[in-house]
Amino acid sequence: MRLYRATLAENRMLRQGLHLLELEAPALAQAVRPGQYCMVRCAEEGSFDPLLRRPFFVHSIEGERCRILLQVRGRGTAWLARRSTGEKLDLLGPLGQGWRLPPRLSTLLLVAEGFGVVTLALLAQRASEQGLAVTLVQEVTQLPEGYPAALLPEEVEYHLVTSDGGAGQQRTLLTVLGDYLSWADAVCLGVSRETALQLRRRFERLRRPGFAQVAVLQPLVCGTGTCLACALETSRGPRLICQEGPIFDLQILMQG
Numbered sequence: 001m002r003l004y005r006a007t008l009a010e011n012r013m014l015r016q017g018l019h020l021l022e023l024e025a026p027a028l029a030q031a032v033r034p035g036q037y038c039m040v041r042c043a044e045e046g047s048f049d050p051l052l053r054r055p056f057f058v059h060s061i062e063g064e065r066c067r068i069l070l071q072v073r074g075r076g077t078a079w080l081a082r083r084s085t086g087e088k089l090d091l092l093g094p095l096g097q098g099w100r101l102p103p104r105l106s107t108l109l110l111v112a113e114g115f116g117v118v119t120l121a122l123l124a125q126r127a128s129e130q131g132l133a134v135t136l137v138q139e140v141t142q143l144p145e146g147y148p149a150a151l152l153p154e155e156v157e158y159h160l161v162t163s164d165g166g167a168g169q170q171r172t173l174l175t176v177l178g179d180y181l182s183w184a185d186a187v188c189l190g191v192s193r194e195t196a197l198q199l200r201r202r203f204e205r206l207r208r209p210g211f212a213q214v215a216v217l218q219p220l221v222c223g224t225g226t227c228l229a230c231a232l233e234t235s236r237g238p239r240l241i242c243q244e245g246p247i248f249d250l251q252i253l254m255q256g
Helices: 026-031 075-081 114-119 121-129 193-206
Strands: 002-015 018-024 037-040 054-062 065-071 088-095 107-113 133-140 157-162 186-191 212-216 231-234 237-240 247-249
Touching: 002 026, 026 065, 026 088, 054 075, 054 114, 054 121, 065 075, 107 114, 107 121, 114 121, 114 133, 114 186, 121 133, 186 193, 193 212
Parallel strands: 107 133, 107 186, 133 157, 186 212
Antiparallel strands: 002 018, 002 088, 018 065, 037 054, 037 088, 054 065, 212 247, 231 237
């Protein structure tokens, strides 16, 4: 973990409230692994309002540039969305433990709940670069909330599921995953703890331990393990999502 001063090379609005920021950050681009994140300072120079940094997963990397996908949700992210090309940003990272794929994979299933897709995007890029067959399934409430599929490598197969039926028929992750599990050598999930527990029970019946990993979606407040707000109960004792996660073996999650 270290402090970076990155130059904003591009701020592209994809749709209202959704931006793709491209940062000149050579050292970060070299250091970060899929599933790791950075805490970004979202305040003017000399100001501490807002006080807390905001967490962002590295979405993709091209050369010495890192991209982050920004969803405007409050004052901090709104401030960041207004930044202009050439401005400097203050980042702390890379933080957390990344995805750990088993050897000799050929097929990889990625499963996202809503904006949890950001935990998987860099993994999709790296896996497709290594020649893996990658499928991404995302569940959203409404069709407009879907991931901009044009941001994915063209080799990645993308499927959108909407709980309101806007993508064709009303389905959820729990109802569609059976269509893909027999195909996949491994599964990586970016979902809430509650959804992860439901999926764990299904995977216990169908696949071996270690088959699935999960990025547990929970607010990351400090990023350094100081506030203890992200403690997660596991079969190996309490774990801090911000430091010992956000990636865990799905089988160690416990009902809290």
